[in-house]
Amino acid sequence: KNEVEQSPQNLTAQEGEFITINCSYSVGISALHWLQQHPGGGIVSLFMLSSGKKKHGRLIATINIQEKHSSLHITASHPRDSAVYICAVRSGGKTSYDKVIFGPGTSLSVIP
Amino acid sequence: DTEVTQTPKHLVMGMTNKKSLKCEQHMGHRAMYWYKQKAKKPPELMFVYSYEKLSINESVPSRFSPECPNSSLLNLHLHALQPEDSALYLCASSQEPGTGGLGYTEAFFGQGTRLTVV
Numbered sequence: 142k143n144e145v146e147q148s149p150q151n152l153t154a155q156e157g158e159f160i161t162i163n164c165s166y167s168v169g170i171s172a173l174h175w176l177q178q179h180p181g182g183g184i185v186s187l188f189m190l191s192s193g194k195k196k197h198g199r200l201i202a203t204i205n206i207q208e209k210h211s212s213l214h215i216t217a218s219h220p221r222d223s224a225v226y227i228c229a230v231r232s233g234g235k236t237s238y239d240k241v242i243f244g245p246g247t248s249l250s251v252i253p
Numbered sequence: 254d255t256e257v258t259q260t261p262k263h264l265v266m267g268m269t270n271k272k273s274l275k276c277e278q279h280m281g282h283r284a285m286y287w288y289k290q291k292a293k294k295p296p297e298l299m300f301v302y303s304y305e306k307l308s309i310n311e312s313v314p315s316r317f318s319p320e321c322p323n324s325s326l327l328n329l330h331l332h333a334l335q336p337e338d339s340a341l342y343l344c345a346s347s348q349e350p351g352t353g354g355l356g357y358t359e360a361f362f363g364q365g366t367r368l369t370v371v
Contacts, residue, residue, distance in 0.1 A: 243295035
């Protein structure tokens, strides 16, 4: 079993739909990143979370440390949201060697 | 300026060639990273530079040689690569270094260099 898992693996949505991408992990973490990668290759950091919830525009990210689970929500989805969304966790803590573990990614396609 | 700039965007090289990838950031970040990404896979950490010193080498073959000439610039020198080294090479930076990649603060990524070894 991978230490970081995402679901769904692939997602197709109609423009305007509310989208949820899930990330679950099995290690202790100090932070979790949500990243967006467009087909061209460049990666954009969307959120870094260690607790609670963050919102930026139409994007909302939540994390439940006890449940070892995070969700990325996209409201009023748009074709330009089509990308691969990657969850990455930082295991360990600031005083010890830590490691970043990437999830496998969720490929999102939003159809007009 | 919140950009990480990578050049070139595309590179085709023969197995006997020597080439270099370049990454530049002017955000005053103290940590810079090289990642390798194969198609449909997540990025794999290769090297971490913290305050211009190499802090992590994830057992990368010596045909990849990183260099950090100053706090804004990171190079990856390539020599005698194999076709299986063809991939997207991503550079990233973050304000505060972390030992395992991505740092303790938000990470900024470049657009990547798509490398093909023939």
